[in-house]
Amino acid sequence: MVFEIRKAELRDLGPALALDREAFGPDAWTVMDYAAVFSENSVKKFTAVSGGKFAGFGASEWDREQNAVCLMTLAVRPEFRGRGIGSALLKAMEEAFGKSSDVYLYVDTENETAVRLYRRAGYKQTGIIPSYYMNGHDAMIMRNEK
Numbered sequence: 001m002v003f004e005i006r007k008a009e010l011r012d013l014g015p016a017l018a019l020d021r022e023a024f025g026p027d028a029w030t031v032m033d034y035a036a037v038f039s040e041n042s043v044k045k046f047t048a049v050s051g052g053k054f055a056g057f058g059a060s061e062w063d064r065e066q067n068a069v070c071l072m073t074l075a076v077r078p079e080f081r082g083r084g085i086g087s088a089l090l091k092a093m094e095e096a097f098g099k100s101s102d103v104y105l106y107v108d109t110e111n112e113t114a115v116r117l118y119r120r121a122g123y124k125q126t127g128i129i130p131s132y133y134m135n136g137h138d139a140m141i142m143r144n145e146k
């Protein structure tokens, strides 16, 4: 099925929050986090739509300290996975601040699907934060240098 990536709109807040809870459980952002993300123009937000349905969401922002784009969140609804939507959202988030910016992210070391997606897109491990997630898993810091 075809899909499109567009800028997120306020009406996407509810579906994005629900997807976040489903995908990240105890590590999900709160409704207040989402309200902040949606009200902050400096955060670039993208929605994937397929067959008229909300299919996925991603957000990124510029991190001055790291001099790089920070990928804040990325998730695709389970029934829409494996069709390139995650990769397309990733590209949109990366390019939101120009094509030549470095990009970094944190990912659960045991999230093989996501780690594979990022490696395929050129990301390399730059660090580990032990027990970063609520389930005790470590976070891998990955960076894509342009």
Ligand SMILES: CC(C)(COP(=O)(O)OP(=O)(O)OC[C@H]1O[C@@H](n2cnc3c(N)ncnc32)[C@H](O)[C@@H]1OP(=O)(O)O)[C@@H](O)C(=O)NCCC(=O)NCCS
Residues within 6 Å of the ligand: 023, 024, 074, 075, 076, 077, 080, 081, 082, 083, 084, 085, 086, 087, 088, 106, 107, 108, 111, 113, 114, 116, 117
């Ligand atoms: C990680 C996640 C965002 C990937 O989303 P996705 O839309 O499935 O990603 P893609 O479709 O771009 O890639 C996934 C797989 O589908 C394959 N694929 C992509 N387009 C395809 C197509 N048209 N036909 C068949 N397979 C395809 C990719 O090659 C990839 O295969 P692999 O996992 O064996 O390497 C999704 O699994 C998810 O939301 N997970 C839960 C939240 C999460 O972990 N987010 C990341 C946090 S850091």
